[in-house]
Amino acid sequence: MTNKAPFTPQTTAMPSPDDITREVLPNGITILARSNFNSPTLSIRGYLPSGSIFDPDEKLGLSYLTANSLMSGTAHYDFQALYNEIESVGAKIGFSSGTLTSAFSTHSLSEDLDLIMGLVAECLRHPTFPDREFNRLKMQMLTGLAIRAQDTAAMASMLFDEAVFAGHPYERPDDGYIETVQAIEKEDLVRFYQRTFGPQGLTIAIVGAVEPQTAVDAIKAALGDWSNLEQEHLPELPPLAPITQPARKSLTINGKSQADIVIGCQAPERLSPDYVPLRIGNNILGEFGMMGRLGKSVREDSGLAYYVYSNLSSSLGPGAWEMIAGVNPRSVEQAIELMSAEARRFVNEPVTAEELDDSKSLFLGRLPLLLESNNGVAISLLNMERFDLGLDYFIQYPNRIKAVTAEQILEASRRYLNPDNLIVTVAGP
Amino acid sequence: MTNQTHFYTLPNGLTVHLKEIHTAPIISSWIWYKVGSRNEHPGITGVSHWVEHMQFKGTDRFPAGYLDREISRVGGIWNAMTYLDWTTYFQTLPASMAELSLSLEADRMVNSRFLTEEVNMERTVIISEREGNENQPHFLLNEAIQEAAFDQHPYRYEVIGLKDDLESITRDQLYGHYQRFYDPANAVLALAGDFDIDQMVQQVAASFGEIPSKGSIEQAIPVEPPLGVERRVTVDGPGQTAYVQIAYRAPSASDLDFFGLTVLDSLLTGPSSLNMFGSGGTTNKTSRLYRALVEGEIAVSCFGTLQATHDPYLYSINLTVHPAHTPEEVLQAVDDELKRVMDSPVMQEEIARAIKQAKALFAYSSENISNQAFWLGYTDMFANYDWFENYVNHLAKVTPKDVLRIAREALNPDNRVVGFYLPEESLSQ
Numbered sequence: 001m002t003n004k005a006p007f008t009p010q011t012t013a014m015p016s017p018d019d020i021t022r023e024v025l026p027n028g029i030t031i032l033a034r035s036n037f038n039s040p041t042l043s044i045r046g047y048l049p050s051g052s053i054f055d056p057d058e059k060l061g062l063s064y065l066t067a068n069s070l071m072s073g074t075a076h077y078d079f080q081a082l083y084n085e086i087e088s089v090g091a092k093i094g095f096s097s098g099t100l101t102s103a104f105s106t107h108s109l110s111e112d113l114d115l116i117m118g119l120v121a122e123c124l125r126h127p128t129f130p131d132r133e134f135n136r137l138k139m140q141m142l143t144g145l146a147i148r149a150q151d152t153a154a155m156a157s158m159l160f161d162e163a164v165f166a167g168h169p170y171e172r173p174d175d176g177y178i179e180t181v182q183a184i185e186k187e188d189l190v191r192f193y194q195r196t197f198g199p200q201g202l203t204i205a206i207v208g209a210v211e212p213q214t215a216v217d218a219i220k221a222a223l224g225d226w227s228n229l230e231q232e233h234l235p236e237l238p239p240l241a242p243i244t245q246p247a248r249k250s251l252t253i254n255g256k257s258q259a260d261i262v263i264g265c266q267a268p269e270r271l272s273p274d275y276v277p278l279r280i281g282n283n284i285l286g287e288f289g290m291m292g293r294l295g296k297s298v299r300e301d302s303g304l305a306y307y308v309y310s311n312l313s314s315s316l317g318p319g320a321w322e323m324i325a326g327v328n329p330r331s332v333e334q335a336i337e338l339m340s341a342e343a344r345r346f347v348n349e350p351v352t353a354e355e356l357d358d359s360k361s362l363f364l365g366r367l368p369l370l371l372e373s374n375n376g377v378a379i380s381l382l383n384m385e386r387f388d389l390g391l392d393y394f395i396q397y398p399n400r401i402k403a404v405t406a407e408q409i410l411e412a413s414r415r416y417l418n419p420d421n422l423i424v425t426v427a428g429p
Numbered sequence: 430m431t432n433q434t435h436f437y438t439l440p441n442g443l444t445v446h447l448k449e450i451h452t453a454p455i456i457s458s459w460i461w462y463k464v465g466s467r468n469e470h471p472g473i474t475g476v477s478h479w480v481e482h483m484q485f486k487g488t489d490r491f492p493a494g495y496l497d498r499e500i501s502r503v504g505g506i507w508n509a510m511t512y513l514d515w516t517t518y519f520q521t522l523p524a525s526m527a528e529l530s531l532s533l534e535a536d537r538m539v540n541s542r543f544l545t546e547e548v549n550m551e552r553t554v555i556i557s558e559r560e561g562n563e564n565q566p567h568f569l570l571n572e573a574i575q576e577a578a579f580d581q582h583p584y585r586y587e588v589i590g591l592k593d594d595l596e597s598i599t600r601d602q603l604y605g606h607y608q609r610f611y612d613p614a615n616a617v618l619a620l621a622g623d624f625d626i627d628q629m630v631q632q633v634a635a636s637f638g639e640i641p642s643k644g645s646i647e648q649a650i651p652v653e654p655p656l657g658v659e660r661r662v663t664v665d666g667p668g669q670t671a672y673v674q675i676a677y678r679a680p681s682a683s684d685l686d687f688f689g690l691t692v693l694d695s696l697l698t699g700p701s702s703l704n705m706f707g708s709g710g711t712t713n714k715t716s717r718l719y720r721a722l723v724e725g726e727i728a729v730s731c732f733g734t735l736q737a738t739h740d741p742y743l744y745s746i747n748l749t750v751h752p753a754h755t756p757e758e759v760l761q762a763v764d765d766e767l768k769r770v771m772d773s774p775v776m777q778e779e780i781a782r783a784i785k786q787a788k789a790l791f792a793y794s795s796e797n798i799s800n801q802a803f804w805l806g807y808t809d810m811f812a813n814y815d816w817f818e819n820y821v822n823h824l825a826k827v828t829p830k831d832v833l834r835i836a837r838e839a840l841n842p843d844n845r846v847v848g849f850y851l852p853e854e855s856l857s858q
Contacts, residue, residue: 038452039796079724083714088782090700090789092711107710109789136726143670143729143752150668152564255667255853257563289497290485303550306558326561328553358502365504365523368453372797 014367014394015377015384021212022391027227028200031219032381033212036374042110042208043374044117045382047101049234050196052174059184061176063196065141066189067097072133075126079133082119091116095123098174100234100316102197107375110209113218121222124202127193134186145178152253152260153326155427159249160262163423164320168240198228205381207374237317240266248424259329259428263339265417267312267319270387274412275314276400278321281409283359284351285342286310286323293345294323297338304331308339316387321416329429336424344419350406363401367394435626436814439634441642442614446805446814447629448621450798456622457521457802458530460538461810464610465514466588467739468648474583475590476598476606478511479555483603484518485509486547488540496533500526511588514739515810521799524623531636534618538611539640543604552595559589566666566850567674567747573662574676574848575743581651584742614642619806622798650740653678660846665853671750672850673728673759677839679744682737682811688823689835690735690744695783696775696832697766698733698746702790710793711786718746721766727754728762739811744839756849770836774829784824791821 013019021033052063071093073079086093091108093116104124108116148154158173165171175181202223206215243266268274286294291309298308308325323343327335351359370376371394384393435447465477487493500507505522518537520530562568572587579585589595618637620629656678680686694701699713713719713732722728728748735744750759794800808816838844 040792041796080715080720083712087699087711087713087715088785090711090786094712107793109792136724139726139751140729143749146669146752147749150566150670253667257560258557289494289501299554300550303553304557306554306561326557328557328560358498361502362504365502367504368455368523369504369506369521372453372455374796 014371015380015391016395017391020381020391021216023216025199025220025224027224028202029219029223029226030203030385031216032203032205032385033215034207034377034381035210035212036207036377037209040110040209041374042106042108042113042116042206042210043378044106044120044204044206045104045375045378046120046202046204047103047382047386048197048202049100049200050102051098051100052172053099053169053235054192054196054232055172055176057172058180059176059188060172060180061141061174062184062188062192063097063102064175065137065181065184066192067095067102068141069129069134069137069189070095070123070127072137073128073130074122075128076122079130082123085115085119089115093119093123099169105375113210113215114221117218117222121226124197124223125226129186129189129193131186134189138181138184141175141181142178145175145181148175150253152256152258152427153324155251155253156260156262156425159251159425159427160264160322160423161320163247163249163425164243164264164266165240165318168238168318170240170318194228194230195232198231199223199226200228200231203382203385205378207378207381240318242266243418243421243423246421246424248426250425251427252429253427254429256429257328258326259332259426261325261327261332261335261339262322262425263336263343263422264320264322265422267314267321267416268412269317269319270314272314274415277404277408277412278312278416280356280359280363280401280404281346281351281413282310282312282321283362284355284409285346288355288359288362293342294325294339297342298325298335302334302338304328304335304338308335332426332428340419340422343417343422347410347414347417347419350410353406356404356406356409360401360404364398367397433626435630437630439613439638441638441640442612443637443640444617444809445633446617446619446809447626448801448805449624449626450621450801451623453798454524454623455521455798456524456527456530456620456624457519457799458527458534459517459519459619459802459806460534461515461517461617461619461806462610463514463615463810464516464606465512466586466590467514467583467650468610469583469586469590471591472594473598473602473606474586474594475555475588476594476603477516477610478588478590479551479595479598480603480607481509481511481516481518482551482555483543483548483607484537484541486542486544486551488536488542490536490540491533499529513584513588513742517806519799519802521802527620527624527629528632528636531632535636535640538613538616538637541607543600543607545600548600548603555589556592556595559592559595562589566664566668566670566672569664569666570672570674570848570850573664574674574745574846577660577662577846577848578656578676578678578743579653582653582740583650584653584738584740610646612643612646613637613640614644615646617806617809619802621802621805653741656844656846659842662846662848664848664850666850668852669752669854670852671756673748673750673756673763674745674848675760675763675845676743676745676848677845679735679742679839681739681741682816684741685823686835686839687737689827689831690839692780692783692824692827693770693832693836693839694733694735694744695786696779697770698731700783700786700790701733701735702793710790717766717769718763722748722759722762725762727751728759737808737811756851760847764842767836767840770832771840774833777829780827780829780832784821787821787824
């Protein structure tokens with residue numbers, strides 16, 4: 001196979017300052033709107049600065065439970081009345097929570113914009129956390145944790161986060177532990193809500209078959225007069241101590257057929273100059289085609305795993321770079337050796353020109369697919385705002401990708417990936 | 430021209446469905462074969478799915494890795510799925526790559542090599558895939574239920590196949606299955622996206638026109654007699670959480686009662702999403718079983734699965750048991766609720782609501798080209814494209830009387846298998 005020039009995609013309408021409406025309301029809400037009249041549907045997504053970083057250790061899971069309780073009942077709707085409004089029009093509204101943000105997402109017909117925006121505002125502004133629903137949701141969450149304890153992939157990932165982010169807020173699972181969730185009382189939710197939910201920092205993207213001004217007006221009508229003088233700012237993220245020695249943690253989950261493995265290291269934050277080179281590097285390591293170099297080594301050449309891949313997660317603060325595989329328990333050591341060997345190779349020699357060209361082409365070519373759905377565009381708009389990437393992010397994007405060199409990938413990899421200090425976690429029988 | 434369609438058949442029997450959509454510079458191409466676990470028997474269970482894996486091992490014209498690179502480097506996606514009645518392969522790509530997509534599918538319809546060493550390497554990958562499934566309680570329970578629900582029909586076996594068979598299936602069995610079922614007369618090619626129909630007709634003829642058909646495929650699929658009496662299965666497995674699955678024999682997709690059962694499912698457990706890709710769907714909090722079981726705190730979640738199949742298959746109600754209750758109590762509560770739909774007609778408004786929901790879900794399915802192309806071919810595997818186009822109309826014709834009759838027939842306890850997953854706590858560190 002020969003090298004080829006990077007693929008140049010056909011021009012398609014990329015989100016740009018020309019077609020994104022951005023407006024900041026006096027109460028601190030940022031709105032991003034973009035029209036798409038190709039289908040009569042609408043996606044609205046938003047986030048605000050509330051998350052598990054506010055959770056006390058002994059009540060970890062509080063933010064998660066609060067976000068999930070916003071739809072339990074409000075000043076004007078009980079649980080059934082609220083869902084009856086939503087489900088009767090075939091729409092969906094969901095709330096969730098991470099470490100630094102709580103978020104919502106909706107999907108509906110565009111004709112239901114006012115209804116959906118009104119219901120989102122109702123849940124954000126007037127939740128009542130009824131006793132019965134609180135107890136029910138808490139029990140559902142505890143059952144979820146019992147199920148998580150049996151999930152080899154989830155447990156290997158949790159062990160990995162505890163090790164790679166040791167001493168940092170990111171070491172904790174957002175959904176907590178059984179004993180910390182059991183300790184949460186309804187009053188904790190009420191206080192948590194009062195402290196962390198408000199219009200400051202609320203960012204909303206709205207994409208679909210509505211004119212941008214109509215979308216902005218609907219949000220203004222629903223949330224423009226929201227205020228919360230008690231709303232707290234996010235705490236500063238502390239620095240993360242570097243990993244200075246290898247670590248291995250295993251969890252036995254009896255009765256399972258397969259073990260899950262996570263191997264990896266720390267990674268830079270989203271805005272680091274190392275991020276884009278590593279994003280392409282990760283693609284070469286464990287994404288491209290049939291799961292990159294890892295797929296070739298562990299699946300194609302050795303037949304050890306149905307899935308093996310790598311993942312670079314970067315947000316605000318430190319990130320993680322993980323290699324993941326599910327294998328027969330007898331093959332755990334062999335898989336770890338093969339994956340570790342790929343990590344070593346990755347920092348010993350630069351990626352080939354062919355690999356680099358292929359990967360860059362992928363990053364340029366896949367934009368039309370990523371941005372095909374309203375939801376895909378809404379997620380991109382929120383990322384542009386959250387990471388301050390600029391409304392011309394997609395205009396600049398090709399040049400940023402094309403500028404990456406094999407040397408940059410090698411140097412950035414060496415800064416984070418030390419094959420002698422890998423974190424290895426295994427959960428399985 | 431927008432959204433123009435053209436359906437026709439080549440002289441060799443290949444069915445072709447084309448739909449122009451000019452909203453993004455991409456195409457989605459799917460080829461569907463009428464072969465799945467329905468065409469298997471003990472000794473070769475899982476063979477259809479394994480053939481699907483072998484179709485990615487390359488041909489003389491397109492060696493392994495070549496296509497993966499060509500498709501990935503333009504940001505395209507490609508994959509395949511095997512199910513009860515069908516196997517499908519798809520690519521979603523920049524529109525300029527349509528010809529490669531057609532050439533690749535035409536080539537691997539007849540020219541796959543099935544090298545013995547690659548068969549053996551893939552054996553362990555597929556066993557690994559099965560072992561990953563075995564880690565999930567739902568898989569274990571579902572496998573036991575299918576086996577209990579059918580004595581003769583091949584729907585008795587999971588698509589992935591029995592482990593013993595996966596260990597013993599030979600290269601010649603795989604190749605024989607491939608040669609028998611991969612035939613233009615047994616396939617449907619469906620393309621949607623940014624192309625010109627007249628030009629695409631020529632491209633399809635150039636790629637597929639010369640492939641000879643081996644003639645019609647004769648296969649006697651056993652007809653399953655009615656269950657006659659309720660059956661019960663119990664699966665013991667790791668964990669702390671119990672699950673209940675109640676599986677009723679259901680009409681095939683081409684049976685008009687399928688639409689009545691769809692309405693019934695929507696009332697009982699909430700409407701099912703019509704999307705394979707992207708967002709969509711709605712929640713099920715106002716469904717009858719959610720209200721009775723989850724709000725009643727007897728279960729922590731419930732969902733229904735009704736699948737469009739060639740032969741009569743199963744309608745399943747799936748529940749996660751509340752920790753304070755037993756599977757028997759869950760079953761009793763479900764039965765109490767089902768008695769209501771068998772004793773008195775549902776309200777016309779409830780049916781109208783189900784139809785409204787279906788319309789919204791339809792709109793979501795038009796949001797991306799991959800989904801549109803999926804539906805363009807999928808319905809031929811159990812009915813024809815009219816099934817999709819008339820779906821909402823068929824639902825609209827369902828009357829309360831129909832629902833009452835279908836509930837009494839389909840939800841009769843003599844028509845079901847009840848499965849319990851009983852956990853044995855197993856966590857140790």
